[in-house]
């Protein structure tokens with residue numbers, strides 16, 4: 474008889490704080506089993522309070538939030554939308570679905586986020602060709618804020634609005650360095666951003682099982698998005714429509730889960746950062762292994778701990794490590810495959826690309842769920858180190 478498998482360690486499973494069920498029970502008691510209701514209102518207000526972004530709209534997903542942001546900015550056929558290449562497809566698909574042309578920007582080797590120098594090059598080249606840049610979408614990769622200050626400076630002369638993709642960076646900070654100070658802002662709360670989107674998908678640092686938030690200082694943009702998210706219904710007793718919208722609202726039940734999750738967000742950030750430190754202690758000394766760098770201009774939430782493997786000096790490729798982990802019932806995952814390499818975007822332009830390609834080939838996302846113990850991290854680390862020993 475074979476030995477029982479050790480319990481599965483998932484990449485980033487949901488982690489309830491304990492008060493979510495009571496919040497859901499409140500929603501049931503009031504019978505607001507609907508896509509609108511007091512829990513949605515309270516979740517939007519609590520998120521606005523937590524992030525410091527004035528206007529928030531709770532929606533069905535981060536992708537829906539991005540779609541609404543771009544509709545709000547008037548993105549359409551023939552426009553250009555410039556986005557990070559090293560990202561998840563939900564960052565980019567809404568722009569293309571609206572008829573825009575996506576142009577991808579390489580990652581910076583220092584932060585892995587959108588490279589501001591490449592962005593500058595792209596905006597100059599595209600504008601020189603007479604193209605209109607309708608939006609720039611930097612992703613806060615794996616929970617680290619992009620360099621909003623530089624990106625906004627570069628975009629300003631072109632009048633290109635910036636939409637921050639903060640799907641992965643809920644709870645992260647930008648601008649203040651590692652110590653809290655008054656320039657320390659929540660991800661997506663940087664002055665001058667047109668809008669920011671967040672995801673509460675099941676694998677994120679806090680979750681509503683599925684859900685998202687669109688946030689902006691621009692009350693009009695959020696009001697427009699709110700209307701579009703409810704099938705663009707006009708203000709009339711019957712159903713009157715002057716334009717087409719979507720059914721994108723967040724369920725009131727899921728908003729109740731979100732309220733409970735928001736209460737534990739800061740604790741979740743602290744734990745993800747702790748998990749990162751445990752990995753670094755266990756693996757940081759091994760030749761050929763390093764980790765995603767942290768920018769000096771913020772405090773990442775370390776949504777996922779990302780390992781960079783130099784196969785030559787470590788002796789094992791990231792894919793062999795992934796398989797060795799899988800054999801021990803541990804889930805690990807390659808980095809996002811850059812958008813400029815995705816078959817669905819074949820023919821799209823990219824400015825640079827080699828940094829993102831190299832990170833994709835050498836990176837591995839390690840289990841980072843906040844219910845993990847130090848022993849869980851040690852278990853993952855042992856498998857990684859022993860895979861190298863077996864190879865030696």
Ligand SMILES: Cc1ncc(COP(=O)(O)O)c(C=O)c1O
Pocket residue numbers: 533534535536537560561562563564612638640641671672673674684685
């Ligand atoms: C960078 C990024 N953008 C957008 C999304 C889309 O969010 P959702 O899955 O909630 O639609 C995600 C995650 O899922 C993401 O990681």
